[in-house]
Amino acid sequence: MATTAGQFWDKHVRDAGDRVNWWSSDACTAAYNEQVCGQAVPGNSRGCRIALAAAAGRPLGRGVSVGAGAGDKERALLLDGIVGEMRLWELSEARAAEARRRAKADGVGERLEARIGNAFVEETGSFDLVTWDHSLHHMPDIDQALAWSVERLNPGGWLMINDYFGPNRLQWRRDEVEHCNRVLDDIDRAHGTKLRRVRHSNILTRLRMRHRDPSEAPHSEKIADAIRRHLGAAVTPVGGLVMNILGGIVVPAFPDDHSAIAALVAADRAALAQGQWHFGFTLWQKP
Numbered sequence: 650m651a652t653t654a655g656q657f658w659d660k661h662v663r664d665a666g667d668r669v670n671w672w673s674s675d676a677c678t679a680a681y682n683e684q685v686c687g688q689a690v691p692g693n694s695r696g697c698r699i700a701l702a703a704a705a706g707r708p709l710g711r712g713v714s715v716g717a718g719a720g721d722k723e724r725a726l727l728l729d730g731i732v733g734e735m736r737l738w739e740l741s742e743a744r745a746a747e748a749r750r751r752a753k754a755d756g757v758g759e760r761l762e763a764r765i766g767n768a769f770v771e772e773t774g775s776f777d778l779v780t781w782d783h784s785l786h787h788m789p790d791i792d793q794a795l796a797w798s799v800e801r802l803n804p805g806g807w808l809m810i811n812d813y814f815g816p817n818r819l820q821w822r823r824d825e826v827e828h829c830n831r832v833l834d835d836i837d838r839a840h841g842t843k844l845r846r847v848r849h850s851n852i853l854t855r856l857r858m859r860h861r862d863p864s865e866a867p868h869s870e871k872i873a874d875a876i877r878r879h880l881g882a883a884v885t886p887v888g889g890l891v892m893n894i895l896g897g898i899v900v901p902a903f904p905d906d907h908s909a910i911a912a913l914v915a916a917d918r919a920a921l922a923q924g925q926w927h928f929g930f931t932l933w934q935k936p
């Protein structure tokens with residue numbers, strides 16, 4: 650399983666500039682960040698950095714991140730002076746190599762170390778920050794990942810979780826698909842487009858997803874409850890249901906200042922107000 654997941658993510662080393670999905674839209678990331686930190690600033694995960702810096706009130710020494718990919722979020726923590734050093738864990742060799750390359754290019758290569766392997770077995774160090782950014786939902790055992798996170802933290806250290814809490818294996822519920830396709834109907838009617846529709850999940854789509862990337866959201870539906878049990882903390886819902894399901898369809902089709910993007914964001918906020926969300930944020934300090 651670990652090898653297949655690593656190989657899948659090897660193929661997904663993209664340029665940060667691609668307009669591929671919600672994370673490459675300033676309007677979408679600004680809406681996300683506003684829910685996380687109260688500031689509608691653009692930039693993927695920037696709201697998390699703002700919230701962490703404000704809560705910690707001082708630069709943190711060493712941080713660790715599992716499933717860090719090309720390390721963009723971790724590099725930003727270093728560049729913003731929020732953390733002194735970051736250790737990254739990955740299954741994908743290509744993504745870890747890309748993390749090293751980008752860190753070096755940005756002048757923080759000495760402060761970022763990217764390792765390949767099983768962090769839960771091999772990482773026994775202690776840290777001032779454990780961060781999960783859209784990677785906790787890839788873990789095969791959420792309880793193990795959270796217990797490890799708490800154990801790795803120094804007293805007073807911070808655990809930051811910015812992640813996906815939606816349906817397991819990204820198999821959208823029937824009502825989610827129908828809701829999102831109605832949003833697409835409205836956009837098509839307003840702009841004369843013929844955007845592709847979201848397909849319903851079934852046993853085949855579930856199996857295909859499992860085969861494509863065995864690490865994709867095996868237990869995402871259990872994460873909020875596990876956080877409550879391990880940390881005694883609640884997850885702040887930040888939205889994402891509409892942005893997550895439709896981002897890959899709508900964002901590539903329109904420039905960011907187009908009213909269709911504003912409609913996408915508005916639909917996402919309306920879903921959040923109705924208690925429907927995929928993404929959540931938790932910041933917790935170890936006593």
Ligand SMILES: C[S@@+](CC[C@H](N)C(=O)[O-])C[C@H]1O[C@@H](n2cnc3c(N)ncnc32)[C@H](O)[C@@H]1O
Pocket residue numbers: 654655658659715716717718719720721722738739740741744766767768782783784787788789864
């Ligand atoms: C959705 S990506 C997120 C990457 C990064 N955190 C980001 O936000 O750009 C999930 C990453 O988790 C990695 N991954 C999956 N299972 C893993 C595991 N057990 N240990 C370490 N990394 C893992 C994948 O290779 C992939 O790069």
